[in-house]
Amino acid sequence: MNTHATDLKMLLKDPSLLETRAYVAGAWTDADDGATFDVINPARGDVIARVADLGRAEVARAISAAAEAMKAWTARTAKDRAQVMRKWFDLMMENQDDLGKILTAEMGKPLAEAKGEIAYGASFIEWFGEEAKRIYGETIPGHMPDKRLTVIRQPIGVVASITPWNFPNAMITRKCAPALAAGCGFVGRPASETPLSALAMAVLAERAGIPKGLFSIVPSTKASDIGKEFCENPLIRKLTFTGSTNTGRILLRQAADQVLKCSMELGGNAPFIVFDDADLDAAVEGAMASKFRNNGQTCVCANRIYVQAGVYDAFADKLAAAVEKLRVGDGLAEGVTTGPLINEKAVEKVQDHIQDALSGGARILTGGKPMEGLFFEPTVVTGITQSMKVATEETFGPLAPLFRFETEDEAVAHANDTIFGLAAYFYARDIGRVTRVQEALEYGIVGVNTGIISTEVAPFGGVKQSGLGREGSRHGIEDYLEMKYICLSV
Ligand SMILES: NC(=O)C1=CN([C@@H]2O[C@H](COP(=O)(O)OP(=O)(O)OC[C@H]3O[C@@H](n4cnc5c(N)ncnc54)[C@H](OP(=O)(O)O)[C@@H]3O)[C@@H](O)[C@H]2O)C=CC1
Numbered sequence: 001m002n003t004h005a006t007d008l009k010m011l012l013k014d015p016s017l018l019e020t021r022a023y024v025a026g027a028w029t030d031a032d033d034g035a036t037f038d039v040i041n042p043a044r045g046d047v048i049a050r051v052a053d054l055g056r057a058e059v060a061r062a063i064s065a066a067a068e069a070m071k072a073w074t075a076r077t078a079k080d081r082a083q084v085m086r087k088w089f090d091l092m093m094e095n096q097d098d099l100g101k102i103l104t105a106e107m108g109k110p111l112a113e114a115k116g117e118i119a120y121g122a123s124f125i126e127w128f129g130e131e132a133k134r135i136y137g138e139t140i141p142g143h144m145p146d147k148r149l150t151v152i153r154q155p156i157g158v159v160a161s162i163t164p165w166n167f168p169n170a171m172i173t174r175k176c177a178p179a180l181a182a183g184c185g186f187v188g189r190p191a192s193e194t195p196l197s198a199l200a201m202a203v204l205a206e207r208a209g210i211p212k213g214l215f216s217i218v219p220s221t222k223a224s225d226i227g228k229e230f231c232e233n234p235l236i237r238k239l240t241f242t243g244s245t246n247t248g249r250i251l252l253r254q255a256a257d258q259v260l261k262c263s264m265e266l267g268g269n270a271p272f273i274v275f276d277d278a279d280l281d282a283a284v285e286g287a288m289a290s291k292f293r294n295n296g297q298t299c300v301c302a303n304r305i306y307v308q309a310g311v312y313d314a315f316a317d318k319l320a321a322a323v324e325k326l327r328v329g330d331g332l333a334e335g336v337t338t339g340p341l342i343n344e345k346a347v348e349k350v351q352d353h354i355q356d357a358l359s360g361g362a363r364i365l366t367g368g369k370p371m372e373g374l375f376f377e378p379t380v381v382t383g384i385t386q387s388m389k390v391a392t393e394e395t396f397g398p399l400a401p402l403f404r405f406e407t408e409d410e411a412v413a414h415a416n417d418t419i420f421g422l423a424a425y426f427y428a429r430d431i432g433r434v435t436r437v438q439e440a441l442e443y444g445i446v447g448v449n450t451g452i453i454s455t456e457v458a459p460f461g462g463v464k465q466s467g468l469g470r471e472g473s474r475h476g477i478e479d480y481l482e483m484k485y486i487c488l489s490v
């Protein structure tokens with residue numbers, strides 16, 4: 001493990017992107033009490049920055065400023081708002097390398113993946129800047145001769161955002177882009193593990209001309225307190241959250257008091273089904289992409305791999321061979337494909353799922369052991385059954401558990417046997433089977449003969465306990481608008 005300190009400023013072309021103060025009401029500020037918290041590089045374990053640790057009072061000021069700034073922002077034309085957002089997009093892409101290094105240093109994903117996330121995150125700003133100009137209303141034939149009916153759509157109000165550590169750039173832009181495009185104010189609280197990417201984003205927002213006070217980033221370790229401020233402050237009209245289903249439940253309960261509109265992108269437990277008529281090499285490629293992207297730390301990662309009996313051994317051997325080519329290491333180093341896990345709790349969860357499987361008779365095909373620090377061997381385990389923890393709990397790490405199945409009905413039944421419903425994947429070539437299975441899977445997203453489904457142009461979101469609402473696509477802006485019916489008597 002690389003043990004020397006991460007001198008992040010030395011790595012950046014523009015060191016001013018490494019901001020450690022909060023961005024509140026258009027000003028860069030410390031916490032009222034001067035409190036800070038450490039940001040750790042998970043690959044090296046060293047402190048890379050100390051960031052302002054805000055409390056409810058500072059967040060309340062950010063919310064009030066957003067409500068005030070909204071008045072002028074909403075009065076500007078959609079085209080004008082779009083031009084400011086386009087400038088922000090351009091600045092994000094011009095600084096992609098630096099933003100990627102900041103992201104890798106605080107989250108751990110390899111630099112190539114981090115730069116990919118910057119482009120993915122920026123794509124939401126580009127997409128919704130364009131969608132701003134397509135917020136159409138409608139006229140309705142009157143129900144009486146003297147009535148003229150219209151429907152207009154207006155910004156919902158100030159938006160509060162809470163996001164996780166695994167995509168510290170894209171999870172924020174997937175929320176703030178439609179909010180700003182719709183004319184809303186935005187106050188975002190990033191995960192305490194990864195505030196630097198959000199603050200760098202705010203540096204560029206300020207440079208792009210996003211009006212002061214409209215957009216704030218409020219880092220804090222006091223997650224519960226800030227969540228309560230978001231749910232109790234009467235100026236907040238919308239709460240958007242990405243993270244675990246457990247936290248989503250807490251926030252939904254809190255939001256009920258003010259009947260606060262919520263969008264929830266929650267946990268997953270994605271099945272990845274390989275039928276005996278699949279292209280096995282393509283299925284292995286798809287499984288590698290879906291399972292090991294971000295070291296297995298995404299909500300749409302394959303969490304359960306079901307393989308039909310006739311191709312089980314061949315698929316298992318091919319997958320193990322591909323996994324053994326992964327290179328685990330510091331994401332800032334050349335050629336590394338797999339970074340560290342985010343923290344010790346994540347390492348313990350992967351170990352727990354492996355030990356539980358082995359105690360039930362499963363067998364390790366490759367990997368299976370923790371490495372130094374927060375690194376873990378990419379792992380394939382065979383002989384997994386529905387009774388094991390990995391069948392119902394999200395691993396969120398580099399574990400590929402292989403289940404054997406006999407029939408199509410059995411595979412679909414097992415795939416659907418979960419409280420989650422975010423993403424599912426399957427590989428098959430028979431058109432009848434493809435049609436039946438894609439319709440039978442109870443998920444918000446289905447990848448057919450592909451392991452990567454994420455794009456800004458399509459609706460991302462889950463059913464059942466994986467969430468509420470959709471992000472991205474032409475649908476993603478709806479959650480930030482209110483519909484108003486006007487009945488005019490002439
Ligand atoms: N559907 C999706 O797109 C995603 C789902 N997830 C799911 O989240 C889990 C892992 O991510 P993880 O970050 O640990 O999830 P958490 O739900 O613990 O954290 C997500 C965010 O919520 C904050 N938070 C935690 N508790 C509260 C609270 N009581 N009130 C307000 N905010 C709170 C966290 O703050 P802090 O970090 O400071 O604790 C963090 O910013 C996995 O189950 C994964 O599937 C993760 C990412 C994306």
Ligand SMILES: O=C(O)[C@H](O)CS(=O)(=O)O
Pocket residue numbers: 166167170171242297298299300454460
């Ligand atoms: O948080 C996540 O896991 C992301 O939503 C996954 S994706 O959008 O990057 O696929």
